[in-house]
Amino acid sequence: MIFLYILGAVILLLVILLHSPFRIYVSCRENRFAVYMEYLFFRRDILPKPEKKSAAEETLKAGKDKPEESTAQAEEQPEECQTGTKTKKKKKKDKKSIFPEEKDERIAFIINILKSSGKALKHFTKRIVIKNVRADIDISAPDACDCAVNFGKANIAVYNILSFASCFFKVKKDYISINCVYNKPESIYNFSFTVKFTPSAGILSVIAFIFTFLVNNIKAKRQSQKVQTQA
Numbered sequence: 357m358i359f360l361y362i363l364g365a366v367i368l369l370l371v372i373l374l375h376s377p378f379r380i381y382v383s384c385r386e387n388r389f390a391v392y393m394e395y396l397f398f399r400r401d402i403l404p405k406p407e408k409k410s411a412a413e414e415t416l417k418a419g420k421d422k423p424e425e426s427t428a429q430a431e432e433q434p435e436e437c438q439t440g441t442k443t444k445k446k447k448k449k450d451k452k453s454i455f456p457e458e459k460d461e462r463i464a465f466i467i468n469i470l471k472s473s474g475k476a477l478k479h480f481t482k483r484i485v486i487k488n489v490r491a492d493i494d495i496s497a498p499d500a501c502d503c504a505v506n507f508g509k510a511n512i513a514v515y516n517i518l519s520f521a522s523c524f525f526k527v528k529k530d531y532i533s534i535n536c537v538y539n540k541p542e543s544i545y546n547f548s549f550t551v552k553f554t555p556s557a558g559i560l561s562v563i564a565f566i567f568t569f570l571v572n573n574i575k576a577k578r579q580s581q582k583v584q585t586q587a
Contacts, residue, residue: 374556383548468572476565481524483557489518489529491547496540506543507536 379394380402391403495510497503511534521527 374559375554377552377554380551381548382551384545387545464576468569468576472565472569472572475568476561479564480553480557480561482526484524484551484553485526485528486521487526487528487550487552489527489532489547489549491532491534493534493546494537494540494544495534496537496543498539500538503536503538507534510534 376396381390381392381394383390389403392399392401491514493510493514495503495507497506514532514534518527518529518532
């Protein structure tokens with residue numbers, strides 16, 4: 357009974373992890389971008405990134421006290437790098453690559469990857485939801501003619517992007533408001549949306565890609581064998 361309880365707990369945990377969605381929040385407030393990602397109880401800010409001191413600056417500060425040692429190490433490094441690259445090249449030659457060597461086989465291999473990835477990508481993209489699409493854009497320019505032209509361009513761009521995205525993803529928009537405001541210093545762009553997808557969708561897409569790739573590869577090999585026997 358204890359084993360069944362542990363197994364059930366593990367299965368429940370896997371179900372929660374695989375079906376809990378990733379959420380990517382994208383927003384622009386007065387021409388300033390902010391992007392962050394959430395998964396369960398975790399959150400990570402993507403934009404704007406916090407400023408951090410680079411490792412190069414820290415090493416330069418630490419190496420100022422010992423210039424002689426740094427120069428000696430710099431002189432010794434090229435020989436070690438050359439020996440390291442030689443050993444790496446030898447290892448690469450010894451290992452057999454998955455990518456075929458002959459030209460015809462390479463072309464068939466690439467075509468097989470493209471054919472197999474198409475269904476997997478469709479399976480994955482159709483399970484990505486772009487929701488809460490909101491836009492409040494004020495198009496402005498000092499000249500009235502330029503303002504009207506930019507207003508038309510903004511409408512064409514926004515609605516074309518939405519229609520193009522809806523061909524691949526599920527798009528749910530709340531409202532789109534594009535206004536033509538004359539004689540303001542600059543245009544103001546305010547928009548936001550949320551991208552949602554689950555890890556299970558990605559895993560199923562990878563499995564579908566591997567399965568279709570293997571099936572197509574077996575079919576291609578059988579056809580090549582038939583052609584060789586007929587010839």
